[in-house]
Amino acid sequence: MTDEKDVVIQVKGLKKHFGNLEVLKGVDIDIHKGEVVVVIGPSGSGKSTFLRCLNLLETPTDGDILYHGQSILDKSMKIDKYREKIGMVFQLFNLFENLSVLKNVTIGPLKVLKADPAATEQKARELLKRVGLESKVDAYPSQLSGGQKQRVAIARTLAMDPEVILFDEATSALDPEMVGEVLQIMRQLAKDGMTMVVVTHEMGFAREVGDRVVFMDGGYIVEEGNPRDVIKNPQHQRTKDFLSKML
């Protein structure tokens, strides 16, 4: 697992400022192939900004991010190509409001990868079946519940055959009874060997599915390790304080 060649994304000394506000103050982490890294921490700790830096929705102020050893901040790096490989699932779903469920899933492969239309549609239908929404292919986002929207968003990401998927509080905006259906799909993805970076407040999910849990606070990684150890037996006072409020 910790073999150097298995490293998909390597983050080195990552810093991000918004004006005078220093959100990330130097984050170092390696993401390995097939690994599920769960990022936890209080609001304002920089978790989401960290995740958004990984696919350059935010441009880092300092430090470097390497993808298979190559810097994504390098001018020669084709960002759109990189993003094809790094999927993202948002807290507020961000389904394309003007497209049907099926087209939300097919538009990436069709327009970005220039994939074959018939094969793309068949694959999209299979993905939608996998997330339990085969009956909703012709519906529009406004006709779906939050949980259904998030499942479509996951199918949309999977349609691009990503190497890594970033989950930005994917269940935080859902009604409690819908959290389970989304977590179930994420659990299955982890089991299938998908590399995932998951920002979440679901401690149960972190403990059960995470290979590694990372606790962030104040723009730093304060503590990281095996989820059982970190959550059951945190070493740092800040981790203890945070977890005592969560559990």
Next chain:
Amino acid sequence: MFLGLNFTFLGKYWFYYVDGAKVTLELAFWTLIFATILGVFMGMIRVQNYKIVSSVIDGWINFIRGVPVMVQIFIIYYGIATQLPQFWAAVLSLTINSSVYIAEHTRAGMQAVNKGQMEAARCIGMSNFQGYWYIIIPQAIKNILPSLVNEFILLIKNTSIVSVIALHELTYTSNSVRANTFLAFEPLIVTAVIYFVMTYILKKLVGVLERKLHEHD
């Protein structure tokens, strides 16, 4: 005779109205096309973060909005585009005026599309252009359409102002009828009805289009 009003002049002068209405529609048609292209273009540039270009367009929009249409027409017809035929000078003036309002509607409509839509588009590897083309613009059109229709209706009515440069559109021809018949009032009623019918039909047509666009909301 109708309510003491005399419309018998229509038997002799009806073609004045037909000719005038034709010019009015032609004016509105060409202005609509040019103003939409120019206005949407300005509005789209406005929402990008090109600081200098944006502030130049901003200044232009504010200037045009602050000057009466009639003054703009005089300036263009007598000052700037003196070589242009009357008709195209009128189209140019109306285009300049209408396009700045369309630019503002476009900007507002684009900015009203949720920011997450573009982020999601970029996250599946779309370029900025693809994001606009496939995701943002289709949604922005829905936002813009109602105000665009109002703009078009306003435009048809505004064409009456170009009668000041003696272009033979509907308002001008109806004045000719008044001069020829010595009727002060009745020819204007006919003119008003024709303007109303034109704008009303336009409003209804776009209502149908709008319902189609909003089928999925």
